[in-house]
Structure formats: C-alpha cells, structure tokens
C-alpha cells in the first residue's frame with residue numbers, strides 16, 4: 382500500500398503502521414496539556430516528525446540515548462522502526478517526560494526508559510557516561526553546544542547522530558568542539574523532506590572525553606567550544 386513511509390523507502394508492517402497511528406492520536410490528545418508540538422495537521426506530523434525521525438535510523442544501533450527528546454523525536458519513531466534497539470530518552474522538562482512515559486506505556490514499547498534531567502548533569506553520572514553505542518538529538522541546540530551535551534554519553538567507537546537542517550555552517554562551527562570532546566566527523570547525509578532541506582550529521586567517538594566536559598550549562602552557552 383502506498384503511504385508517506387513507502388514514498389521515502391520504508392516498508393512498514395501493519396503493526397508498525399498502527400503504532401504510528403496510536404502515537405499520532407496520543408500527540409493530538411495530549412498536545413494541549415503538555416505543549417508538545419506546533420505541528421498538528423496529520424500529514425505534517427507524519428512527514429516532519431515521523432518520517433524525519435526515521436531517516437537517521439540506519440545510523441542508530443544498539444543502546445541509544447536521545448537528548449532533549451521532547452515529544453519523542455527522533456527516539457520513538459526510531460524505536461517503532463527498529464524495535465531491537467534499547468532506548469533511553471532524556472528530557473529536562475517534567476511534563477515532556479510524563480508524556481513520554483505515557484507513550485511508552487500506551488504503545489507497549491519495551492526496552493525504553495525515560496529519564497527526567499539535564500544532559501550536562503546526567504553525563505557526569507557513571508551510570509550514563511560513555512555507556513551508549515549512540516546518542517541522538519533533534520532540535521535541541523546548535524551543534525557546538527549539542528556535541529558537548531551528547532558526546533560524553535557515547536562509548537569509544539560509538540557515534541553521535543545529530544538531526545539538522547541545512548548544516549554547512551554549523552558543521553564548520555562545531556569542528557573545534559568535536560575535536561576537543563574526542564570525536565571525528567564521519568558522514569553528513571543530506572535529504573529533501575518535501576522541500577525542506579535536512580542533514581543527518583554523524584560524529585564518531587574516537588577518544589574518551591575529558592572529565593571536565595560537559596561544563597555547567599551557563600558556561601556551555603556563554604562560551605561554546
């Protein structure tokens with residue numbers, strides 16, 4: 382059957398399609414209460430949240446941690462597409478975490494945990510630091526700041542997958558941060574989301590991140606690496 386997913390090369394099972402339907406209904410139902418997304422029209426949610434989130438899924442493996450997951454993007458669509466992954470969703474806002482827990486329960490997703498906290502604090506906790514095969518983030522901060530939030534969570538040999546718009550300038554501006562934090566740019570994949578330009582930036586972790594990173598948030602923001 383032709384649908385928005387097949388147009389982008391994803392052939393989903395009935396079970397996966399119905400999980401996306403349920404997810405859409407939950408977003409719709411809870412949006413007023415939890416203020417999750419400005420995009421509400423169904424075809425827009427499918428394109429700009431669901432398809433956009435799964436386009437980077439081929440780079441995501443094993444245990445992954447999504448920083449600033451918000452309404453669950455990209456983590457929940459990625460988990461629907463690749464149920465074999467283990468997902469940790471982090472968000473600093475209590476309401477967002479409440480919503481995410483509801484989604485996990487209602488969709489019956491397994492091997493997903495939701496943690497309410499700030500990335501730059503959690504990354505200093507030995508339970509999370511350098512423990513993940515992959516970190517992901519979409520629409521959270523500019524790449525130099527985001528790399529400082531995300532790369533400390535990644536194991537050596539793992540990667541950080543950033544979902545970005547037109548990213549050329551951001552990539553250049555993050556060169557120093559990536560190097561200092563022990564990473565290396567691996568790939569950028571550009572794609573066109575029905576007229577919107579999007580880029581998946583893949584940063585490989587090559588060396589351990591110095592213990593001083595991430596710095597406190599005020600410092601990260603005031604003086605990005």
Ligand code: SAH
Nearest residue numbers: 449450451454472473474499500519520521
């Ligand atoms: N990733 C989602 C949400 C983007 S909005 C999407 O693509 O739609 C940004 C989210 O990041 C918000 O929910 C905010 O609470 C969270 N956030 C921002 N800075 C954060 C930090 N340092 N640690 C954890 N969560 C953070």
